[in-house]
Amino acid sequence: xxxxxxxxxxxxxxxxxxxxxxxxxxxxxxxxxxxxxxxxxxxxxxxxxxxxxxxxxxxxxxxxxxxxxxxxxxxxxxxxxxxxxxxxxxxxxxxxxxxxxxxxxxxxxxxxxxxxxxxxxxxxxxxxxxxxxxxxxxxxxxxxxxxxxxxxxxxxxxxxxxxxxxxxxxxxxxxxxxxxxxxxxxxxxxxxxxxxxxxxxxxxxxxxxxxxxxxxxxxxxxxxxxxxxxxxxxxxxxxxxxxxxxxxxxxxxxxxxxxxxxxxxxxxxxxxxxxxxxxxxxxx
Amino acid sequence: xxxxxxxxxxxxxxxxxxxxxxxxxxxxxxxxxxxxxxxxxxxxxxxxxxxxxxxxxxxxxxxxxxxxxxxxxxxxxxxxxxxxxxxxxxxxxxxxxxxxxxxxxxxxxxxxxxxxxxxxxxxxxxxxxxxxxxxxxxxxxxxxxxxxxxxxxxxxxxxxxxxxxxxxxxxxxxxxxxxxxxxxxxxxxxxxxxxxxxxxxxxxxxxxxxxxxxxxxxxxxxxxxxxxxxxxxxxxxxxxxxxxxxxxxxxxxxxxxxxxxxxxxxxxxxxxxxxxxxxxxxxxxxxxxxxxxxxxxxxxxxxxxxxxxxxxxxxxxxxxxxxxxxxxxxxxxxxxxxxxxxxxxxxxxxxxxxxxxxxxxxxxxxxxxxxxxxxxxxxxxxx
Amino acid sequence: xxxxxxxxxxxxxxxxxxxxxxxxxxxxxxxxxxxxxxxxxxxxxxxxxxxxxxxxxxxxxxxxxxxxxxxxxxxxxxxxxxxxxxxxxxxxxxxxxxxxxxxxxxxxxxxxxxxxxxxxxxxxxxxxxxxxxxxxxxxxxxxxxxxxxxxxxxxxxxxxxxxxxxxxxxxxxxxxxxxxxxxxxxxxxxxxxxxxxxxxxxxxxxxxxxxxxxxxxxxxxxxxxxxxxxxxxxxxxxxxxxxxxxxxxxxxxxxxxxxxxxxxxxxxxxxxxxxxxxxxxxxxxxx
Numbered sequence: 001x002x003x004x005x006x007x008x009x010x011x012x013x014x015x016x017x018x019x020x021x022x023x024x025x026x027x028x029x030x031x032x033x034x035x036x037x038x039x040x041x042x043x044x045x046x047x048x049x050x051x052x053x054x055x056x057x058x059x060x061x062x063x064x065x066x067x068x069x070x071x072x073x074x075x076x077x078x079x080x081x082x083x084x085x086x087x088x089x090x091x092x093x094x095x096x097x098x099x100x101x102x103x104x105x106x107x108x109x110x111x112x113x114x115x116x117x118x119x120x121x122x123x124x125x126x127x128x129x130x131x132x133x134x135x136x137x138x139x140x141x142x143x144x145x146x147x148x149x150x151x152x153x154x155x156x157x158x159x160x161x162x163x164x165x166x167x168x169x170x171x172x173x174x175x176x177x178x179x180x181x182x183x184x185x186x187x188x189x190x191x192x193x194x195x196x197x198x199x200x201x202x203x204x205x206x207x208x209x210x211x212x213x214x215x216x217x218x219x220x221x222x223x224x225x226x227x228x229x230x231x232x233x234x235x236x237x238x239x240x241x242x243x244x245x246x247x248x249x250x251x252x253x254x255x256x257x258x259x260x261x262x263x264x265x266x267x268x269x270x271x272x273x274x275x276x277x278x279x280x281x282x283x284x
Numbered sequence: 285x286x287x288x289x290x291x292x293x294x295x296x297x298x299x300x301x302x303x304x305x306x307x308x309x310x311x312x313x314x315x316x317x318x319x320x321x322x323x324x325x326x327x328x329x330x331x332x333x334x335x336x337x338x339x340x341x342x343x344x345x346x347x348x349x350x351x352x353x354x355x356x357x358x359x360x361x362x363x364x365x366x367x368x369x370x371x372x373x374x375x376x377x378x379x380x381x382x383x384x385x386x387x388x389x390x391x392x393x394x395x396x397x398x399x400x401x402x403x404x405x406x407x408x409x410x411x412x413x414x415x416x417x418x419x420x421x422x423x424x425x426x427x428x429x430x431x432x433x434x435x436x437x438x439x440x441x442x443x444x445x446x447x448x449x450x451x452x453x454x455x456x457x458x459x460x461x462x463x464x465x466x467x468x469x470x471x472x473x474x475x476x477x478x479x480x481x482x483x484x485x486x487x488x489x490x491x492x493x494x495x496x497x498x499x500x501x502x503x504x505x506x507x508x509x510x511x512x513x514x515x516x517x518x519x520x521x522x523x524x525x526x527x528x529x530x531x532x533x534x535x536x537x538x539x540x541x542x543x544x545x546x547x548x549x550x551x552x553x554x555x556x557x558x559x560x561x562x563x564x565x566x567x568x569x570x571x572x573x574x575x576x577x578x579x580x581x582x583x584x585x586x587x588x589x590x591x592x593x594x595x596x597x598x599x600x601x602x603x604x605x606x607x608x609x610x611x612x613x614x615x616x617x618x619x620x621x622x623x624x625x626x627x628x629x630x631x632x633x634x635x636x637x638x639x640x641x642x643x644x645x646x647x648x649x650x651x652x653x654x655x656x657x658x659x660x661x662x663x664x665x666x667x
Numbered sequence: 668x669x670x671x672x673x674x675x676x677x678x679x680x681x682x683x684x685x686x687x688x689x690x691x692x693x694x695x696x697x698x699x700x701x702x703x704x705x706x707x708x709x710x711x712x713x714x715x716x717x718x719x720x721x722x723x724x725x726x727x728x729x730x731x732x733x734x735x736x737x738x739x740x741x742x743x744x745x746x747x748x749x750x751x752x753x754x755x756x757x758x759x760x761x762x763x764x765x766x767x768x769x770x771x772x773x774x775x776x777x778x779x780x781x782x783x784x785x786x787x788x789x790x791x792x793x794x795x796x797x798x799x800x801x802x803x804x805x806x807x808x809x810x811x812x813x814x815x816x817x818x819x820x821x822x823x824x825x826x827x828x829x830x831x832x833x834x835x836x837x838x839x840x841x842x843x844x845x846x847x848x849x850x851x852x853x854x855x856x857x858x859x860x861x862x863x864x865x866x867x868x869x870x871x872x873x874x875x876x877x878x879x880x881x882x883x884x885x886x887x888x889x890x891x892x893x894x895x896x897x898x899x900x901x902x903x904x905x906x907x908x909x910x911x912x913x914x915x916x917x918x919x920x921x922x923x924x925x926x927x928x929x930x931x932x933x934x935x936x937x938x939x940x941x942x943x944x945x946x947x948x949x950x951x952x953x954x
Contacts, residue, residue: 029789046802090803093684123890125907126927130696141764190378192365194392230672262785273780
C-alpha cells in the first residue's frame with residue numbers, strides 16, 4: 001500500500017475520493033462561516049440574500065457592523081490584553097523551565113517534569129474551577145482575618161490570565177525545550193572561549209538560537225489564550241473576553257455579524273499561523 | 285618569571301603537576317610540560333587517555349583537581365574561560381549558525397569592546413589572510429568543510445591569543461579533506477606565528493604538523509619530543525607501539541653482550557636487539573621487541589638476508605598493495621607468526637604473490653627491546 | 668564567585684518560577700478543591716467533613732447517567748476519530764511526496780488555528796433547520812421539508828470528531844512518516860498481502876502514535892464544553908456542563924468540586940488503562 005506496490009485503479013480512486021471527502025469535511029464549516037459574513041440578511045443561513053459588507057461596516061442598529069459594535073470591540077480588547085499578559089508570562093516561565101529541565105540536574109527532576117506535563121491531561125474546565133476555588137479560599141481568608149477584600153482574587157481578568165497561564169506554560173515549555181535540546185553546548189563554550197561570560201554567551205548565542213522556538217511558542221500562546229473558552233468561562237468576571245461574548249451571542253441567536261467576526265479571527269490566526277510556520281522553518 | 289626551554293625559547297604556556305580526577309577515575313595524572321612561543325605542540329593519545337581533559341582545563345571549562353596552569357607567566361587557576369588569553373577551536377568547530385561569517389569572526393572582538401570600524405577592518409583583513417575575501421556576508425552553511433575550518437581558526441586568531449587550543453578539529457572531515465587541511469593548518473600556523481596546542485588521536489596529524497608531540501596514555505605523558513624522536517627513539521613500549529606501525533614480539537632476555545641483548549621470544553625464535561627506554565635489563569627480564577616494517581629487508585633468495593643480525597624465512601600470506609606504501613604480510617615458517625614487511629619501491633617485488641617463499645632480515649639496531657610493563661600480549665604483528 | 672556557587676544560584680533562579688507556578692496554580696488549587704469536595708454544609712458558614720457529595724452523585728441518577736454518557740460518548744468519539752484519521756494520515760504520510768504532502772498536512776492543521784467557537788458555529792450553520800445541509804437536501808429532492816439536524820447525539824459526535832481530528836492526524840502522520848517504505852516492501856516481498864502487512868507491520872509500528880493520539884483526543888473530548896452544549900442543546904447532558912451548573916448556576920461548590928474530581932478520576936483511569944494495554948508511558952506519549 002505504498003506507491004511502489006501496484007494497486008487496482010479502482011482502489012486508488014476510492015482512496016483518493018475518501019481523502020477528498022475528508023478535506024471537504026474539514027474545510028466546509030470554515031467556508032460557510034466565512035461566506036455568510038457577506039449575506040444580506042438578518043440570519044447567517046439560507047436563503048442567500050445577496051452580497052453586503054454591512055456586517056463589517058454598517059453603523060446603525062439593527063444591522064450593526066462589527067467595526068461599530070462597541071461591546072464586541074471592547075471584548076476584543078479584553079481578549080487582546082489577556083493574551084498579551086499570558087504570552088509574556090508563559091514564554092518567560094517556559095524559557096526558564098526549558099533551561100531548567102535541559103541543563104540542570106536536581107533531586108525530584110522527574111517528578112517535577114511529570115507535574116509540569118499535568119496541565120495537558122487536566123480538562124480546562126477543572127483547571128478553571130480549581131483556581132476559582134483556591135483564589136476564593138484565599139480571598140475569604142483575607143476577608144475574615146484582615147477585613148480586606150481583594151477584588152482581583154474574585155472572577156476577573158487577573159484570574160483569567162492566571163488560569164490560561166497555568167496550562168499554556170506547559171506548551172511553551174515543551175516547544176522551547178525541544179529546540180534547546182538540539183542546541184550544541186559547544187557553541188556556548190566557544191563563545192566563552194572567545195571572551196564572553198556565561199551570561200553573555202547565553203544572551204548572544206543561545207537565545208538567538210532559541211528565537212524561532214520563542215517566537216513560535218509566543219504565537220501559539222497568544223492564539224491559545226485568545227481562543228480559550230473552557231478555563232476562561234469559569235474565571236471570567238465583568239470584562240468579557242471575546243470568546244465569552246461570542247458564546248453569549250451564539251446562544252441568543254446570531255446575526256451575520258458573528259460571521260464577520262469569525263472571518264476576521266480566521267484571517268488573523270491564519271496570518272499568525274503562517275508566520276509561525278515561516279519563523280520556525282526559516283532559521284532551522 | 286619568564287621561563288626558557290632548552291633552546292632558550294620563551295615558554296608561553298606551562299602546566300605543572302596537573303591532575304584531574306572524576307570520582308575515583310584519574311583522568312590526568314600529574315602532567316607537566318611547557319610549550320615555547322610559536323610552537324606547534326600536539327598531544328597524541330588514544331581516546332579516553334585524558335588529552336581532551338587537559339585541553340579543557342587550559343581553556344577553563346574544567347578546574348584542575350591540583351596543579352597549576354601558567355599562561356604568559358600568570359596562573360590561570362580560578363580564571364573563567366572568557367578571561368583567559370587562549371582560544372579554542374572545537375571538534376565540531378562550533379561556528380554560530382545564526383550569524384554570518386563576519387559576525388562569527390567579529391564575535392570575540394565585540395566582546396572586547398572594540399568599535400565597529402576597527403572590528404570591520406580586522407574582520408576584512410582576517411578573511412583576506414585565510415583566503416576567503418568577500419565572504420563576510422555569507423552564512424556558515426554556504427561554506428565547505430575546509431572553509432568552515434578556516435573561519436573557526438580565524439575567529440580565534442583575530443583575538444591574538446597566547447595560544448590556540450585545537451580539539452581534534454579535523455576529526456569530522458572526510459579523509460581527502462583531512463589530508464589537505466593538515467598542510468593548510470601548518471601553513472596557517474607559520475603565517476600567524478601563534479602557538480598551537482593540538483590534540484588528536486591520529487598519529488599522522490601529529491607527526492606531519494607538529495614541532496613537538498606529547499604521547500599520552502592513561503592520564504600520563506609517555507614521552508615528549510619531536511616527531512622524529514618519537515618515531516626513531518621511542519622511550520616506552522607504548523610510544524613504540526602507538527607511533528607508527530611495528531612488528532612486535534614478547535620474550536625473555538637470554539644473554540647480554542655489551543649493548544646487545546639476545547631475546548628468546550615466547551613463540552620460540554631468538555632475536556638480537558638493543559635495549560631501549562633507558563631501563564637496565566638483566567638476564568631473565570621480560571621484554572617487548574618492536575621492529576618497524578620498513579626496517580625489514582625482504583629477499584627472494586636467502587643470500588641477500590644472510591648478513592643481517594636477525595634472519596627469518598616465511599611465505600607471503602597476502603600482498604597489501606598501496607602504491608609507495610605497499611606491504612606484504614608474511615607468515616614465519618618456524619612459528620607461524622605473521623609479520624608486516626614494507627616492500628621496497630624498486631619494483632623488484634611487483635610480481636610478489638601469496639604463497640611465495642621469502643627471506644627476511646634486519647639489524648639489531650632496528651629491533652628495540654623494552655622491559656615489559658604488564659603487557660603479556662603476544663602478538664606477531666602490532667601497530 | 669566561583670563556578671559552583673554560580674551554578675547553584677542559577678538552579679535556584681530557574682527552579683523558582685517552576686515551583687511557584689506548579690504550587691500556586693496546580694497543586695494547591697487541586698488540594699483545596701479536594702478539601703472542598705469532602706465537606707458538607709450543615710448550616711450557613713458551618714461545614715463538616717463528609718463524603719456526602721460523592722454519595723449524592725451515586726444516588727441521583729441524573730448525575731451518574733450524565734457521567735456514564737459522557738464517558739461512552741468520549742470513547743466512541745475517540746474511536747471514530749481514529750478510524751477516520753488513520754486512512755487519511757496514511758495517505759498523507761505514505762502515498763504523497765514533496766509539496767503536495769506538506770500542503771495537505773498543513774491543511775489538516777488549519778482547524779486548530781481557528782477558534783473552537785468559530786468551528787462549532789460553522790457546524791451550526793451547516794446543520795440547523797434553515798441550514799446549508801438541509802437546503803441542499805431539499806434542493807436535491809431527498810427530503811420534502813426542512814430537517815433539523817442540530818441538537819442530537821449525531822450532531823455532537825460530528826462536532827467532537829471534527830474538533831479532535833488534528834490531534835489524531837498529527838501524531839499519526841509523524842509516526843507513519845517514520846516507517847521505512849522498505850519494511851512495507853519487504854512485507855509484500857515475503858508473501859504478505861495488503862491486510863497482513865497492515866496488521867503485522869504498519870499498525871504495530873504506528874502504535875505509539877495511535878496511543879498518544881487517542882489519549883489526547885479522549886481527554887479533550889471528555890473535558891469539552893462548547894461543542895456538546897452548542898450542537899447538542901438541552902439534550903447534550905455533558906458532565907462538564909453539570910460541573911458548570913453546580914458552580915456557577917446553583918453555587919453548590921462542594922458538589923461541583925466532587926464532580927470535578929470524579930471527572931479527573933475517570934480520565935486518569937481510562938488513560939492509565941490505555942497506557943497499560945499498549946505498554947506506553949505518559950512522558951513518552953506527551954513529551
